[in-house]
Amino acid sequence: GPEVAGATYSALDGDVNPLRLLAALRGAVTALGGRIETGARVNRVSPVSGGGFDLALDGGGMRRAGRVVLCAGLGSAKLAEQLGFHTRVRPQRGEMLITEKIRDRLPVLSSTIRQVNEGGIQIGGTKADAGFDDHESLQIMSDLARHAVAVFPALADLRVVRAWGSLRVMTPDGYPVYARAPEHPGAFLVTCHSGVTLAPMHATALADWIEGKAEAPDLEMFDDTRFALSDAA
Template sequence: MNALRAENLVIGGGVVGLSVAFGLLQAGHKVHVLDGADRDLRASHGNFGLTWLQGKGARYAPYSRWTWSAVQQWPAFAEELAEISGQEVALEQPGGFEFFTDSDEHQTFAADLAAQAKTLGHDFTYQSCDGDTLRRNIPGIGPDVTGATYCAHDGHVNPLKLLHALRLSVQRLGGTIQTNATVKDLKRDGAFYRGILADQSQIAADRVFLCAGLGASDLAPQLGFRTIVRPQRGELLITERLETRLPFLSSTIRQVDEGGVQIGGTKAEVGPDDAETLPKMRELARHAVAIWPALAEVNILRSWGALRVVTPDGYPVYGRAPDGGDAFLVTCHSGVTLSPVHAKQLVAWFDDHKDAPNLEGFRDDRF
């Protein structure tokens, strides 16, 4: 059977895969992207849309520095995407809050931010305050809130607009995106790599970039990678559009650019099950009303569940095939936050340039 040929094959058409493809194309490479079926479990279709630094890698310096680089690059990256694709991604970086209704949890998290500040230096700024101080500064915060932390570097985007902008940009830069293309088998075949798709068609490539999210759990071992990703379910709510803007952004409550309020923050180890549940929806609603009681009068329009991509230690993995071939594994949870560094910095590592980022802390063989 004749196989389609590609110089650089990106497996995965979500935010991570398209960001990698974007970078490869800008470096002058020819790129073919395989995007799976619509029914696949896709983190890119259900994430919260944060560009978040606060607490990321607080106790793991490589991740904190990598995230810091990403959030700094977001304004220029959003502008570049808009210029190429014509699609704004609704980036805002007003700073973000973590709200607490338990004072011990607040103090523990504040200690994490102090550790993060030691890693990142004076340019990283954060604040921590008690509930009364918070309510004086933001009237309307609920009485059950015992305190909060604030980081001026946090923000958010519209994740579906980001995904659309990346798709358009990849295509306008000359990349090819093949849809409904689920890879079932992947192996090294001499000097190139061969993939067999669900429809039994084949594709051969000089280099492979495995960015398939949860799909990497089956494909990564076929290339000798050690990382086994697992699904973690998060559930979300979205309200009707509000005429007024919320005076804050938090990691669990954010007002999207269209005006509705998105509420999230749950974590459940339930395997490949992305169904929403009534108990978690109640939990989310109670949490939101505890933070901002005015939301009790707002109608919820929709709820959904989505699966995060989680590595064994929660940090990204950037690995090269252990046999020394040209196959790479790129997987992480924070695909939206890290999109700029995936698009602008990883290609130097793929191409073995002298200015490649130091990714030793994210090696696949650390497991």
């Protein structure tokens, strides 16, 4: 539109359908011999004498593991304290719109507006500190729609069919946390936003680091002790 001063383009840009990505991830875990348990809420992680960890579940269940990776999103902080981590996380609400399904109309992607493979136009990009309230708001939905039409006037005739809010997992400085517990070998903490964007690194360098196959000094720069140091300063 005439109010847009300019744009950037990269032929390497792409996007993924999160529902299909989740299905593929579950299939890959199962194919590699992993087991996914749903409804198994961990309320305590306890180091075991001689190595390993006991995981206490709501309802009285128990699991034992030789290695533990805490990646429970906004629920990570409580469990992390039990293993000596110092991380803090907070929710940040984002809101999204999706339009009715249409034929191809947006041949390019942007960071906040894209046409998904089913045909709808997905519009987002908001950030709000609203605690754990994940409800969408009329004002923000209206602002999103106006912004989308300003950037892509060809969207003006479309109907919005769904809107929702969701909570991002944010650290105090907005960067990920990759940490290992100094007093409990085999315990790791992984907390981040932009998990899809970071997935290639998580599947390679991060996985090798957790398995002890390789050192990763660049990852260790994201240790959660940086928050304790900033508090002391």
